[in-house]
Amino acid sequence: MKPQTTNLLPLLAASLSSASPLSILLPPICPTVGLPATRAAQVRAAFQSSGIVPDVLTSINPTTELQVLYGNIPENLGNTFSALQTLQEPTISFPPEPLHPPSTKYTYIQIDPDAPGPSLPLLHSYLHHIIYNLQPSCVFAQSPVTQARYMPLTPLSVAPHRYVSLLFRQPAGLGEYKPPALNLVEDVARAPFDLAALY
Structure with a gap:
């Protein structure tokens, strides 16, 4: 059973919360606002105009706002970063998805469909990062697991x-989630990463 795509590429705002000692004893308060229709349309348009659909995905139906930060700079639907700006692993956050409890878990994947270069992408869909068991940023006690450690964005x-x-979104109600095996030999065999076959 394939998890549904909930959001792709970086988006803007993040949901920030603060905690008190009492919040450890109480379930998280996670306001759910959902992704506005205008923002969802912007995401779809950006993915289509950049060729991510159909190069990487057949379609996209974003339902929450994913924020990927390099330092204090967010990814935002096609903005440009230098290789130096992306040396450190990014911070990932997102608010709760509508109609899903904050306990819902997610898998984050970052790939490069243009490696080693856009004119000759012989390493199409180079895998940069996979983290699973992520939860919305309002959930403080999380146990995310890194399946493929972050490789800096250093194109050749x-x-x-x-x-x-x-x-x-990871499937719910099936016990402990086991992600598809990657068969990575250290960090050598990261391309081609077949997103459609695995997810």
Whole structure:
């Protein structure tokens, strides 16, 4: 059973919360606002105009706002970063998805469909990062698991690459989630990463 795509590429705002000692004893208060229709349309348009649909995904139906921050700079539907700005692993956050409890878990995946260069992408869909068991940012006691450690965005070409950040909802009610096996040999065999076959 495939998890549904909930949001892709970076989006804007994040939901921030503060905690008191009492909040550890109480369930998280997670306001759910959902992704406005205008923002969802912007995401779909950006993915289509950049060729992410159909190069990486057949379609996209964003339902929450994924924020990927490099330092204090967010990814935002096609903005440009230097390789130096992306040396450190990004911070990932998102608010609760409508109609799903805050306990819902998600998998974050980042890939580069243009490696080693956009004109000749021989390493199409190079895998940069996978983290599973992520939860909305209002949930303080989380236990995310890194399946593929972060590889900095250091393309071998001068031309800019498209880096795609995706968030998938994990299946619920099936016991402990086991992600698809990657068979990575350290960090050597990261391409081609077949997103459609695994997710």
